[in-house]
Amino acid sequence: MSSAAAPRAVPPGLPESLSGHAPQSAAQAAVPAPVASRLQQRLMWPLETVCALLMVAIIGLLLAGVVSRYVLDAPIDWVDEVVSIAFIWLAMLGSAVAMHRNEHLRLTLFVEKLSPVWQPRVHALALAAVLSFLGVMVGPALEQAREEWFVTTVTLGLPNTVRVAAILSGLVMMLAVVAAHAARTVGLRRLLPALLLMAALAAAGLLLKPWLMTLGLLNLVIFLVGGVGLCLAAGVPIAFCFGLGVLGYLGLSTDVPLVVVVGRMDEGMANLVLVSVPIFVLLGCVLDATGMGKAIVDFLASLIGHVKAGMSYVLLGSLFIVSGISGSKVSDMATVAPALFPEMKRRGNKPPEMIALLATGAAMADTVPPSIVLIVLGSVAGVSIAGLFQSGFVIAMVLLLALLVLARFKARHEQGDGSRRAPMAVVGRLLLVAAPALLLPFLIRSAVGGGVATATEVSTIAVLYALVVGQVLYGGIGWKRLWAMLIETAALSGAILLILGTAAAMAWSITRSGVVQELSGFLTTLPGGWVAFMGVTIVAFLILGCLLEGLPAVLLLAPIMFPIAKKLGINDIHYSMVIVTAMNVGLMMPPIGVGFYIACRIGDAKPDDVIGAIWPYIAALLVGVVVIAAVPWLSTVAL
Incomplete structure (x- = not known):
């Protein structure tokens, strides 16, 4: 929000210091990528349209449920189930739209204090971290969608994959958006070394996994405090800070399958109250x-x-x-x-x-x-x-x-x-x-x-x-x-x-x-x-x-x-x-x-x-x- 004269520069509820805007020096150092830009535009128009229609559908269905219950005394038993499905799709596709708009919440206070030389490098690392999380999570999300095919919803009897597939779709959409954004802002010259560094850290973690598993609760400090804190300071969006911390903790210090992360994410977003x-x-x-x-x-x-x-x-x-x-x-x-x-x-x-x-x-x-x-x-x-x-x-x-x-x-x-x-x-x-x-x-x-x-x-x-x-x-x-x-x-x-x-x-x-x-x-x-x-x-x-x-x-x-x-x-x-x-x-x-x-x-x-x-x-x-x-x-x- 630049001034009081322009109060709508930031959407309501979105602190600018936590917004996903790239540091200016990173943007200035970006390599022009018209192909990536066109890809984003073609991807976002239908995605934004679907999100808007989902909002209209959710509001319309809830209003219909209220009227049928309190006015007509004839509750519609399937409304909550359909709203729940539409809501998880709205959440995941909306996350992709937010990624395109640079509106994911993140802390920029520390990155802004860096010199103009280091800001674009740290920004590239943050993008590489996000890409790594999304890339790793696509496999478990696909596995979860397959497993849920045999589970049906209570009222309509639909395969639960109809709902869980929203997480997979959202992850893939975000992956495409972040990749295009990275190509347009930091370019391959900075992004590729950052991705190689993330791969090297993951490989080192896998090699050290037997030793890490002996550390017990100390792994909470390493991954969920230290790892999350470093990501937060580097300007990684908060949602991905948490996600990367969990992936590191479960994947490198336990035998818990990563599909559990998808299930926990689903549970965290599925409450109808939200x-x-x-x-x-x-x-x-x-x-x-x-x-x-x-x-x-x-x-x-x-x-x-x-x-x-x-x-x-x-x-x-x-x-x-x-x-x-x-x-x-x-x-x-x-x-x-x-x-x-x-x-x-x-x-x-x-x-x-x-x-x-x-x-x-x-x-x-x-x-x-x-x-x-x-x-x-x-x-x-x-x-x-x-x-x-x-x-x-x-x-x-x-x-x-x-x-x-x-x-x-x-x-x-x-x-x-x-x-x-x-x-x-x-x-x-x-x-x-x-x-x-x-x-x-x-x-x-x-x-x-x-x-x-x-x-x-x-x-x-x-x-x-x-x-x-x-x-x-x-x-x-x-x-x-x-x-x-x-x-x-x-x-x-x-x-x-x-x-x-x-x-x-x-x-x-x-x-x-x-x-x-x-x-x-x-x-x-x-x-x-x-x-x-x-x-x-x-x-x-x-x-x-x-x-x-x-x-x-x-x-x-x-x-x-x-x-x-x-x-x-x-x-x-x-x-x-x-x-x-x-x-x-x-x-x-x-x-x-x-x-x-x-x-x-x-x-x-x-x-x-x-x-x-x-x-x-x-x-x-x-x-x-x-x-x-x-x-x-x-x-x-x-x-």
Whole structure:
């Protein structure tokens, strides 16, 4: 995201510092490859079309299921099965589209610090690592597809290969896309040595396999810590970092067949609850395109913008409400900042303070439903998503209060000259314009919390509502723009869901090793009991939040930490709130937190200027996290 004037440069939910864009020096050093470019274009048009049609089919089928169940009282028993098949195809083909668009999540902080000489070489190594993973996985995926031919689906009786073949197809598509991209960006001159190095490492690992198998749990450190860490630092997309770590661990230190990795990936992406992820991503796109989010900001500014610290209140309140619609921190910040920053500057607010408040406000709002992180956490840890949604609203209020108090204290010397209360006629008019948008977050929360609809079902209802209201009251969306949003949603969802799949394989590998049982014995006997365990949890997720975007952090530790929390008698919802809030604070903590840099880019300010301003707000959030951890009642009062 280059500036606040171009908030849609990065799709909602996609941190640019984690995007798959190649370093500029690598692009400049690329050898022109028109053949590769033409191959990509010919491949991507039908692929994008299929992805868009799959999105339409999934939303249409889910809406039909809701209507048949609640209106006609005649449930369609095959809907969930067809949606599950369409969803796995969307995830894998969307991953290929994301690869073409360079939208897979990856860490670029370390690569960007390298000299222009080394950047293209490291980029070539990263591409070679991705190609190696995809090439190795094609065989096991084909084997899995063959084995699943004799297993039939429950309702329609189709061979399960119809669904599992999506993984094979996605891997082959990504392999073609990455190969074409590598030829176009780094050229064979750099790519071939990188591939030879990867082959040499694999051969050395196979030769050392008998010795590696004697190392036991030390292999977890070698492959799942050291290997994943090196890949992450080299700019390999996060999904492939996890995948390469698992391949190395299982292939070089165990006798487990690699087809298991395909099965774990399938299981990680197959949960029907996750279908709501792409639909809520699409909802964020619709709200941004129609201007419904901006209508909320304008109304709040007219209502309380004239009081001291009023614009800070408006900023935090807007993030709180808008987050309950889009479910994406980046989309929230990109909607709110351009509308409020000019007026805040006029009133004497300093840009570093504004951006610090924007970043920490976005972290505060990520527990407000429909948070994609909460949906994924509920799916991975087996926690009630309805309960997470109800609790998340209260927890966000706790963090909001902490930030409001600090904002009011900091605004005690604010210059309010010329700031006047908006006429009631203006407030009323803006309320009328914003009312349909303001209704949506309450519709989502009440439908899920009241048991009227699941998170997946309510996501389709919300999209339909936003499309109809946006068309009638907010100017609507053209067909071309809507089609582009469907493809954009498929790409971003594919990038997210591939992380879910490879992280599920990694979590299974860690669990199989037996380290979880040893870790559980250690953590459950810590002096201080559940209080000490909560302290360890907060520190762990603060650190992981700094290094990784939210979803990978949740996926890695949730399967390990939740069983331990249960042994200590900690409520699942309470523990979930501690995890998510600590992780979100870490995401905004300089100098590593990637969310901090996103906020700086949106606010068009240098990170060096904002670092000093953000620490008091981080401290306020940390106080809130400690209070949430220490008082379980806050997380369970709404249940």
